[in-house]
Amino acid sequence: MGVLDLASSRAVAATVVVLGLVLSFGVVCNGGKTSSFVRKVEKTVDMPLDSDVFKVPPGYNAPQQVHITQGDQLGKAVIVSWVTVDEPGSSSVLYWSANSKKKKAEGKITTYKFYNYTSGYIHHTTVRNLMFNTKYYYVVGIGHTERQFWFITPPEVGPDSSYTFGLIGDLGQSYDSNKTLTHYELNPQKGQAVLFVGDLSYADNYPNHDNVRWDTWGRFIERSVAYQPWIWTAGNHEIDFAPEIGETKPFKPYSHRYHVPYKASGSTSPFWYSIKRASAYIIVLSSYSAYGKYTPQYKWLEEELPKVNRSETPWLIVLMHSPWYNSYNYHYMEGETMRVMYEPWFVTYKVDVVFAGHVHAYERSERVSNVAYNIVNGICKPVKDQYAPVYITIGDGGNLEGLATNMTEPQPDYSAYREASFGHATFDIKNRTHAYYSWHRNQDGYAVKADSMWFFNRFYHPVDDSTSAE
Numbered sequence: 001m002g003v004l005d006l007a008s009s010r011a012v013a014a015t016v017v018v019l020g021l022v023l024s025f026g027v028v029c030n031g032g033k034t035s036s037f038v039r040k041v042e043k044t045v046d047m048p049l050d051s052d053v054f055k056v057p058p059g060y061n062a063p064q065q066v067h068i069t070q071g072d073q074l075g076k077a078v079i080v081s082w083v084t085v086d087e088p089g090s091s092s093v094l095y096w097s098a099n100s101k102k103k104k105a106e107g108k109i110t111t112y113k114f115y116n117y118t119s120g121y122i123h124h125t126t127v128r129n130l131m132f133n134t135k136y137y138y139v140v141g142i143g144h145t146e147r148q149f150w151f152i153t154p155p156e157v158g159p160d161s162s163y164t165f166g167l168i169g170d171l172g173q174s175y176d177s178n179k180t181l182t183h184y185e186l187n188p189q190k191g192q193a194v195l196f197v198g199d200l201s202y203a204d205n206y207p208n209h210d211n212v213r214w215d216t217w218g219r220f221i222e223r224s225v226a227y228q229p230w231i232w233t234a235g236n237h238e239i240d241f242a243p244e245i246g247e248t249k250p251f252k253p254y255s256h257r258y259h260v261p262y263k264a265s266g267s268t269s270p271f272w273y274s275i276k277r278a279s280a281y282i283i284v285l286s287s288y289s290a291y292g293k294y295t296p297q298y299k300w301l302e303e304e305l306p307k308v309n310r311s312e313t314p315w316l317i318v319l320m321h322s323p324w325y326n327s328y329n330y331h332y333m334e335g336e337t338m339r340v341m342y343e344p345w346f347v348t349y350k351v352d353v354v355f356a357g358h359v360h361a362y363e364r365s366e367r368v369s370n371v372a373y374n375i376v377n378g379i380c381k382p383v384k385d386q387y388a389p390v391y392i393t394i395g396d397g398g399n400l401e402g403l404a405t406n407m408t409e410p411q412p413d414y415s416a417y418r419e420a421s422f423g424h425a426t427f428d429i430k431n432r433t434h435a436y437y438s439w440h441r442n443q444d445g446y447a448v449k450a451d452s453m454w455f456f457n458r459f460y461h462p463v464d465d466s467t468s469a470e
């Protein structure tokens with residue numbers, strides 16, 4: 001099945017669910033499927049520095065690595081970021097919509113050094129007070145080489161605002177990464193913003209964490225992220241902790257290059273924060289910052305979850321890097337300590353779905369929880385729980401480290417579907433009760449829908465949706 005067939009298969013899926021609701025008819029799924037699809041094993045290698053996707057834009061001091069993300073809690077602001085290399089230049093962003101005057105926003109410039117590397121001039125400018133659901137054009141590079149882009153703001157936050165998120169994780173900059181990004185761009189479901197679950201450039205796999213690979217990555221993804229916001233999560237490849245070369249400040253390149261609106265949600269750190277976008281409330285957590293009791297992240301999340309008003313944002317989505325439910329033999333149980341700390345809250349507050357990366361493959365869980373254990377009672381087994389989120393591991397962007405192919409056997413009951421392929425997904429929120437989720441593997445140059453599920457909202461429609469998987 002090719003990319004173009006996806007629209008028709010989606011229509012069929014919609015029909016099936018409608019029938020299912022009316023006639024109690026559903027697609028039977030017993031859970032625990034390990035895909036029979038076996039990807040041809042090829043070495044995953046990074047694209048060379050002279051690849052066209054890494055090309056430096058022409059012109060004196062031309063802005064490069066242009067990227068945007070949400071700039072406030074509601075989606076009325078956008079952080080525009082870019083790098084200039086010849087001189088600092090202007091941090092102004094000129095922006096306008098079809099029916100508004102041109103306006104200018106001013107920003108700031110930062111630079112950093114990492115071992116023997118010195119960054120370009122990194123610009124971050126927040127454009128505020130935008131109208132919802134409006135196309136804006138923007139120009140950067142004023143005074144030197146100007147470049148123009150555009151973005152569309154989300155609909156106003158509200159319970160029935162439909163919206164489509166893309167999901168990409170562990171992307172890197174290999175030939176496979178390029179296929180994943182291309183498939184996402186060509187997906188007829190048209191993601192409007194990307195939820196990125198961590199591990200961006202993989203520059204740290206190079207000698208001395210060669211930060212030139214942070215620059216190439218920024219140029220590689222510009223074709224998407226200059227036009228739609230990517231919502232950032234920090235992964236282990238963002239830590240860049242290298243005491244052997246004197247680099248002891250974790251997250252230095254990442255935190256200089258990728259800004260997020262963490263203060264808007266009362267967070268004291270860019271590694272955990274929340275945003276609202278359309279009908280979704282998105283909480284981003286850091287697997288690599290302290291999360292134990294009394295820590296800043298713990299205290300923030302403890303106060304954050306009660307703030308989520310499901311009658312305003314029915315969909316509660318959590319992003320983190322290291323998965324809690326993972327049946328591959330890679331990074332096995334790395335997420336366990338955070339699960340022990342926070343899983344009871346996720347059940348109490350009825351999180352709809354948790355997206356994680358880290359494991360370079362794909363997996364979707366049943367709705368399960370494992371919160372009964374108290375060190376003496378021995379009850380330590382995931383059990384089906386309709387108040388629990390679905391856990392999705394989507395660390396399959398295609399980075400140079402290659403695929404995770406080795407799975408634990410037999411497949412545990414909590415694992416609904418798993419497959420060792422690269423790919424991406426979309427989470428298509430229709431209204432307050434239904435969202436259509438689909439995962440698309442990279443297969444022989446095409447994106448092929450390999451797993452999908454109608455999500456029923458845990459607040460408005462908390463009935464069993466496990467049989468809605470296809």
Ligand SMILES: [Fe+2]
Nearest residue numbers: 199235236358
């Ligand atoms: Fe990772």
